Amino acid sequence: MAEVILGISAFFHDSAAVLLVDGKIVAAAQEERFSRIKNDAAFPINAIRYVLKEGAISYDELSAIAYFEKPLLKFERLLETYHAFAPRGLGSFLKAMPVWLKDKLFFRKSIKNALKPLGTAKIPLYFAEHHLSHAASAFYPSPFEKAAILTIDGVGEWATLTISKGYGNKISILKEQHFPHSLGLLYSAFTYYLGFAVNNGEYKVMGLAAYGEKESEEVQSFIEKIKSQLVDIREDGSFLLNMDYFNYATGLTMTRDDYWQKLFDIKRRMTKDALEQHHSNLAMAIQYVTEEIVLKLAKTAIKLTKSPNLVMAGGVALNSVINGKLEELPEIETLWVQPAAGDAGDALGAALVTLHILEEKPREPQVPDAMYGALLGPSFTHAHIEAVAHYYPQILYTKHESEELLLNTCVEALLKGNL
Template identity: 40%
Template structure:
């Protein structure tokens, strides 16, 4: 049984292949088109999924689409009647989705439409390994739902309560994101990273934006929002309420902005804890599954697990819309076969393209002869890389299959020594080219995690934060509030990365590395060899490790790589920068 899952036409479009209920591959369209948060029909991702599995469109039993176009169109018609700002309504004709799939993908078979929040719910539950669970999904908006509460057992998911648009925690967070001068659907991470620098002086004002109601319900106080009819997310009444001028894009960040971010984070956590506690009382399970864009708020996730009765938690590693493709495929599998997808708890999400040393050498040509080549001796490769890390070098690390979802997890990563007090500023300014306040995450050997962090369970996807234990001097990965967004690495999930961490411990005494995504601001994470080369020469990364090849940065190396890439090296620019307007789709 071959089922393709697709998410598209809003943001984070993606495609995945589920074969006999097992995830075979998955990739976001942005990684192939190089357009950040690409929302188009994932044609390249679709072709890649088929090619990797040696399938043709006729071999596909079903395409599962991650939302219901008819229900979504009903909301859009309602929105039009409310004079809500929309793009051309004709573009949202529900027939367009099926037409696009058939015409642009050349597919003639069965298409199943799965409700948006059911796709989120299934994407978490069916990969959690739990036999039963309570499920919470929270995002901006699906068809009508913005928050859903569910119970699951075996193969069945029951979403028993919904909060409907325009009441939305995702839109609340995006509104303050815009207020603080960051891009909607992109800058929410920045607000989360800014929050620990502040104090919740504005929490009482932020609480006025939301009215808490019985059961799982809440409502936004719409007088403070303008995303329904205006050209921005917030109204003038919100500006008056907060009492701080709206921050202009790229303006300086003052204490008041940090305090607003902290206040928003505190209020979000309060709401989630209250509603998750309600969910626990409604379901007979100690297991919690989270999905939806708000579930990527790793700070809130940690608070939820610590402050609610649930004992176990699983957060879908691609909780945004890209992960909806996985959930739609899983739910379609249940509908068609009557069986639960044959997927135990996932401990890794390396589902994208990989490049052998032979394939890398084809791209590099004769230049491979000048690289340090350790293709036949992994021990020497790891020695060389660990030594450079110990000496303060920043490493571009390109290995194995690319990760699915927003986090780099050790295959498309930038690595550095977490003990270096200057390393965070170095990488933010010279490599990532992003705001200096943003933190970096540690990757740690799973078995030694509890020696360094207040974390007693694995966290393979960087989806919750915890405190760094006292006395652990790792300033490059310790946030201003003493927290860290930990990735635990096991030998089973990523052998080469695990061995590099072990080797670095041999040289430094610390089984931890700073791990951030291999990209620059405004660009997707690198996918191909060419992407990695391009990022290397347009940053100040000290050393690039492509499979078994090591390239140290010098003028001759950069010159040779530019020659290999031709004109590509001059085309790096920030693309698809979002505005502070939330476009409803």
């Protein structure tokens, strides 16, 4: 009988579902593609229905369901953090607790209830640790028999970054850094201070960084301030954040704005405020500091695992500018990054943890890789698109018969400054 595993990530951001049949990815999709809510955090019932349909599998035929993190460990982290920082954070504590006590602590039941409309069979439900899911999503689909694995994100249960060794069907974690010392959250704090949405606008900070004045005194002084006041970086890439400057461990915001304003002499930008040169310079400074840390971590990972192949996942691995720099590192022979490096990809990672670690199924690396591209979700035929466009008279559309003509039209429109 086929081994059919449904992987799920949900309730945080970028909810998603993946279907694995005998280790092969049959379909994968984010809930936002169906609900049309960007980064939708809802239980991905539509995405699950889609992947099951794509695989022509009924719910009752599933061998296992895998969830992308361990909720109880996450709850323990919240409690210990509140305890460690008390009395700071009382307001946020009082706001978070009822939600956890009502819904989140009883995850197994909530997930089973949400799945009820799909079938009646009792399918085993497993919980894979968040960073192990990221590591699995990076290593198992990669073409390598052996690789160094680096996962970096905001936070999972406790871990914010891990270095592991992947070998065959095994992953061993060699180093972990814990909350609140998080590179993802440091970057998100700058995202927030620069007026963009956290867990969403980080790519805008990366883009904004390109407009910084590289040789300027301001960028240099921002970098110095970040490295002397906010983050203490060690040679192996591990670091400590100065929590006096951050509010995310206990509060409902990312930064302590009065401290930041004093340090950088810039007010927190509101979303509607104009973007000025000092904003680009600040973005460039945090991009450089992040790059320094990731490059150091990558070298450490290569050194510890004695493997020149590096694979990566976790939200920070979506920083393509840094990935470009990693490719130039002489220590790295081949770099492979999970295309769904954010939490959506953890649905895949959790399913792979279940298959290779829990069930100890062997793994055959594939060339070029076992992802089959990044387009694993729903697609639409020309006839379908035309029928929808035709149905709504207010939609203006032109159907181009050749792809070349379509590309030319799009390029011309872009050159004219159109979106």
